[in-house]
Amino acid sequence: MQTSSEQFLADAAAALRRGDTAAALAAIGQAEQASPHDPNVKMQRALAHRMAGAFPAAIAALDEALALDPYNFLALLSKGALVEKTEGERIAARVYQNALRLAPDDAQLPPPLRAPVARAREVVARTQEALEAYLRQAVASVGPAGSELATARFDEAVGIYAGRKRVYNHEPLLLHYPRLPAVPFYPRELFPWLPELEAATPVIQEELQGVLAGRMGDFAPYIAFPPDVPANQFEELNHSPRWSSLFLWKDGERQDAVCESCPRTAALLEGLPMAHQPEFAPTAMFSALDAHTRIPPHTGSTNTRLLTHLPLILPGPARFRVGNETRPWRMGEAWVFDDTIEHEAWNDADELRVILIFDVWNPFLEPGERELVKELMLARNRFYAG
Numbered sequence: 001m002q003t004s005s006e007q008f009l010a011d012a013a014a015a016l017r018r019g020d021t022a023a024a025l026a027a028i029g030q031a032e033q034a035s036p037h038d039p040n041v042k043m044q045r046a047l048a049h050r051m052a053g054a055f056p057a058a059i060a061a062l063d064e065a066l067a068l069d070p071y072n073f074l075a076l077l078s079k080g081a082l083v084e085k086t087e088g089e090r091i092a093a094r095v096y097q098n099a100l101r102l103a104p105d106d107a108q109l110p111p112p113l114r115a116p117v118a119r120a121r122e123v124v125a126r127t128q129e130a131l132e133a134y135l136r137q138a139v140a141s142v143g144p145a146g147s148e149l150a151t152a153r154f155d156e157a158v159g160i161y162a163g164r165k166r167v168y169n170h171e172p173l174l175l176h177y178p179r180l181p182a183v184p185f186y187p188r189e190l191f192p193w194l195p196e197l198e199a200a201t202p203v204i205q206e207e208l209q210g211v212l213a214g215r216m217g218d219f220a221p222y223i224a225f226p227p228d229v230p231a232n233q234f235e236e237l238n239h240s241p242r243w244s245s246l247f248l249w250k251d252g253e254r255q256d257a258v259c260e261s262c263p264r265t266a267a268l269l270e271g272l273p274m275a276h277q278p279e280f281a282p283t284a285m286f287s288a289l290d291a292h293t294r295i296p297p298h299t300g301s302t303n304t305r306l307l308t309h310l311p312l313i314l315p316g317p318a319r320f321r322v323g324n325e326t327r328p329w330r331m332g333e334a335w336v337f338d339d340t341i342e343h344e345a346w347n348d349a350d351e352l353r354v355i356l357i358f359d360v361w362n363p364f365l366e367p368g369e370r371e372l373v374k375e376l377m378l379a380r381n382r383f384y385a386g
Contacts, residue, residue, distance in 0.1 A: 005035040009044055021052040039065040039072060046078065055086050073102040077116055084123065093127035096120035097163070124163075132162035149187045156324050168323035172340040175302040175377060180364050184322035184343075186306060186336045190363045193272055197310055198334050200268050204356060205312050207262040208286060211246065212354075215261060219244040219288055233296040242290040249284040249358070252277055265356075275305040275361045277374050279381055284358035286312070289347040300339030304365060304373050310334040310356040316349025329355065336360065 008031035015024035028045045035041055042065035049058035062079040066072055076099035084092035100120055103109070109117060135158050145154040159165035170182050188194055222245045223234045231238040247255050248266060259266035274282035280301075289295065300307070309320070311329040318329045322343040327335070337343070347353040361370055 005031040005038065005041065008034065009041065012044055012048065016048060016051060019051075021048050024048040025052075037068060039068040039075070042068065043072075043075060043078075046075075050078075050082065055082050058082055059086070071102055073099060073104075074113075076102065077113070077120060080120055080123075081116060089123045090127050090130075093124050096124050100124065128163040132158060132164055135162060147187065149183065152185075152325070159324060165324045168341050170303045170338070170340045171299040171342065172302045173299060175304060175373070176340075177302065177304045177362075177365070177373070180303050180362055182303075182323075182341060183338055184325045184341055185327070186338070186363070188335075191308075191336055191360070194334050194336075197268070197272065197308070198332050200264075201310065201312070201332050204262075204265045204268070204310070207265050208312050208354060211258070211261055211286065215246065215258070218258070219246045219286075222287065233298065237293075237295070242293045243295060244288045245285045246288075247283065247285045249274070249282045251283060252279055252281055269358060272358075273360055275359045277305075278378060280377055281305055281359050284356070287355050287357050289318075289345065289353045291315075291347060291350050291352065293347050295345040297342045297344040299342055302377075303338060303340040304362050304370075305359045306336050306362055307339045308334060308336050308356075308358050308360060311353075312356055313352060313354040314349070315351035315353065318349060318353045319346045321345075329353075338362075 008027045012024040012027035012031065015021070015027060025045065025048050028041060028048060031038075031041045032045070042061050046058045046061035046065065049055070049061060059079060059082050062075050062082070065075045066079070069075070076095060080092050080095040080099055083095050100117070103117055103120075106114070106117075139158075145151045156165060160167055168182065168184070170176055170180070219241070221237070221239050221241055222243045223231075223237045224239050225231050225234070237243050246258060248258050248262065248269065249255060254266075269282075269284050274284065276282060309329070311318075311331055311333070314329055314331055320327055320329060320343070322337045322339075323341045365373070
């Protein structure tokens with residue numbers, strides 16, 4: 001049996017189908033008297049006003065619905081569309097943003113809502129793009145931010161402020177060390193040994209070619225989860241040779257057989273400030289990624305150390321993203337990055353891509369902190385070993 005408010009709303013719906021908005025509003029008024037705190041009744045009043053072309057009244061009704069139910073996705077989406085008509089895209093974008101935060105997944109969207117949601121996304125994206133351009137023009141006369149780090153930092157801040165970029169923080173899987181800067185790619189000047197590493201590229205390449213010819217079978221899948229561990233985003237690459245590695249150092253242990261196959265590479269690495277940490281680091285490896293293969297977004301174990309990349313085989317375009325910054329690998333150019341910030345990689349070429357990867361201490365750690373971190377992480381292992 002229908003309640004009185006339901007009957008009034010049914011009468012209102014019938015009136016709207018006839019195009020009689022006055023009768024619909026009268027019936028909705030009776031429904032509101034019966035159920036004054038029902039947001040659905042307010043939504044129906046908004047619909048009637050909208051059909052009558054009374055957009056401000058429709059917005060007011062939606063605001064009443066949202067006061068009763070602030071997480072009403074349909075009310076926010078409807079309000080965004082009305083604000084767009086009355087005040088333009090820039091004001092509507094702020095309403096649409098709130099609606100999109102509550103929007104269900106595309107697969108769960110009812111078909112009638114797909115076009116309005118697509119419109120909301122279009123308005124938000126266009127407004128954010130216009131805001132970013134406006135902000136950049138507004139600060140152009142101030143002058144440069146300063147160093148490479150300052151320039152990159154401010155550039156990212158503008159994108160975040162405009163809403164076009166998201167905030168990325170440390171997300172370590174093991175140890176988060178507080179008060180260290182979350183810098184995607186660290187400034188080169190913090191690592192004076194980088195030119196020495198880059199100059200050695202031909203030597204490392206020569207030894208790598210020997211390894212590929214004689215020990216390619218020793219490359220093992222980098223992702224190899226046991227059966228009781230969820231593969232999550234790595235399901236496609238789990239136990240797959242499409243992303244494989246050959247370790248020169250693994251969890252702090254020198255892999256003598258591989259190092260003997262690459263003596264000059266091993267000697268070079270031994271002369272660099274790798275992060276020596278028993279049972280954990282250094283790790284140094286040749287990382288091979290098959291043609292047209294993507295490594296999905298992920299994060300590393302701890303921000304107390306950083307990773308170094310040196311490209312060795314680049315048969316074509318290959319990209320790497322850390323946080324909001326995406327860079328192409330270029331032969332002879334190394335970089336150091338924080339792998340506890342979300343990162344991913346693509347080999348867009350038609351052949352195998354190989355890079356050298358090894359870890360170094362975070363330069364913002366003081367020597368005493370390094371020793372404490374070593375003991376801290378060893379102590380955790382001992383605790384769980386019983």
